[in-house]
Amino acid sequence: MDLLYRKLADELAGLIASGGFQAGDRMPGVRQQAQQHQLSIATVISAYRQLEDWGLLEVRNRSGFYVKPRPLAQIQAPRVHVTTMRPAPVSGQDMVLQLVKAANDPNIVQLGAAVPASEFLPTRAIEQALTKVARQQRVRSANYEFSPGAPELRRQISRRLAEARCAIHPDELIITNGCQEALTLALRAVTQPGDVVAIESPTFYGLLQVIESLGLEALEIPATPQTGMSLEALELALSRWPVKACVVTPNFSNPLGCSMPDANKQRLVSMLKARGVVLIEDDIYSDLGFSQTRPSLLKALDENVILCSSISKSLSPGLRVGWIAGGIHQPRIEYLKYVLNLATATVPQLAVAELLESGQYERHLRRVRSDYAQAVSRMTKALIETFPEGTKISQPQGGFVIWLELPGNIDSFDLAKQALAAGISIAPGPIFSASKKYSSFVRLSCACEWGSRVERALATLAGLIQGYSPR
Structure with missing residues (x-):
């Protein structure tokens, strides 16, 4: 079996290298490969495990073996833009x-x-969930679902967070109109006009618009395409400027797509906690990692990190369903949500709860x-x-x-x-x-x-x- 499994592994590695199988492709099933090559199932599994050891495949739970995205040697990463760090109002958002x-x-x-x-969206499943909710919960669908939001949705979000090793009780969650509103509520709750907010650079332009609308000043901290925000630069900035809050997307940030290593996450949380700086975590892309393993959350390291997220990128931008877990700032955030727009629309909340509970989202x-x-x-x-x-x-x-x-x-x-x-x-x-x-x-x-x-x-x-x- 040793020679047979190695021969098959070499053959498949060649196909991956030549583009026969692309990054993200699901490999043929073990039984299919065994029949095609007239090998035992054990031999095929050994070959796939060998490819996994070589970093070419990854296993996805109950889904099989997939070609693992890998760095392309001929690609140079964009450079890190380092300039003098100084708080400044936001400008240049006209386009x-x-x-x-x-x-x-x-x-x-x-x-x-x-x-x-x-x-890329499960439009049929969304349609069915919306229809089911409208038919089975007509009266409720026509009324406000006041903050903190639909209990069944908050329970489902809490369950998913627990699976990501981040324990948040449903009562600690507030449903919002997407992640943009969650970020707005978080910054409104912990800052005043003129305060300084540390952000990754480059960062999502929607965050810049929130900072501009609230009259805050942005302190840009350089970030790399590999590991995200430079903690050395952040530490220097904290020693020079009265930073009130720090907003970070630690997992697959926009636009860099970087993921902060766990050691950096721990250091970031400890650094800001020691200085009394509020940490706001934008977690909108965590469900979209190319690996099956969901990355860790900053919120799991400190219950008072303000967690903001939504299903706008992973499920549907049009449903406008997000959430926020504000820790000690929760009462203030809930009040601000009520003042801002009373409630998030009822039907989308119930539809998302249905998609989560039924397993269709997963x-x-x-x-x-x-x-x-x-x-x-x-x-x-x-x-x-x-x-x-x-x-x-x-x-x-x-x-x-x-x-x-x-x-x-x-x-x-x-x-x-x-x-x-x-x-x-x-x-x-x-x-x-x-x-x-x-x-x-x-x-x-x-x-x-x-x-x-x-x-x-x-x-x-x-x-x-x-x-x-x-x-």
Whole structure:
């Protein structure tokens, strides 16, 4: 058996290396391989285990063996943008509204907004859940579900968090209109206008808009595509500035796609706790890691970390269901939620609870993680083949966005306008910075409906970059 399993492992490794199996692909079942190669099941399992040891496959619970996303040696990561750290008001967010509007225009190739195309969403299951709720709970569906929100939804969220080794009682959760509202409530609860908030740089532009709307100042802390926020830079900033709160996306951040190591998470929590700085955790992408193992949460290390999340990226952006666990700040957050908009819509809450309780959400995740891994791999491959030499590309291990550093002296704001005129939406780098950094960077969404239209759009973008001249 020793020679047979090694021979099969070598053959499959060759297929993976040549692209016969792509990152995120599910390998043929053990019985199928055994029949095809006329081998015993034990031999095939040994071959798969060997590929797992080589770092080529990963096991997903009750789902089989999958090709593991792996670093591509020929890709250079975007550089870390290091400048003098100083609190500043947020500026340069004007183009975001254009980006959002373009996401709803069917004539535009959508590579800018981080909104999954419908093929990545369980639309049929969502439709069935909404119909079931509307039919079985007519009276309740027509009324407010006042804060803290539907008990059955909070129970299901609590259960999932417990499975991620983060114990939060249902009564400690408040349902929100997506993660954006959760972040807004968290910052409103712990800051006053003029306060300083430490953030990753680059960071999600929605957070920057929240900071701007609340009259806060952003202190940008450089982050790497590999491990996230630089804790050395944060420590230096804390010694110089009166930081009131720190907002971090430790797992598959947007736009870098990085995941903070567990040791860094522990150090971050301890550092901020010792200085009395409120830590706000944006956990919106944790369910979308390419590995089956869900990464750890900062909230699990300190109950007073404010946890914000939603199902907008993993299940449906249109349902607008999120949540927040505020620890000692919970009473204030619940009051602010009531004042802001009374309640989150009832039907979407009950529908999400149904999808969680029935197991359909978990089944969807097992599929969509693989889909996103393939989408990122496919986009990366296309960029390597199409974009000019010198383009640097992030290699996320979760989520569905890619961060690019473009070669040459390119103004990505101007490039985005040229691309939009050509029917293509991209996200220019400066909107991910409070002070308009990242002028030669762009973010692309990989969660698009792939086909010749997207391939032509990438070729057009490559041409605009290659022959770039300011307009």
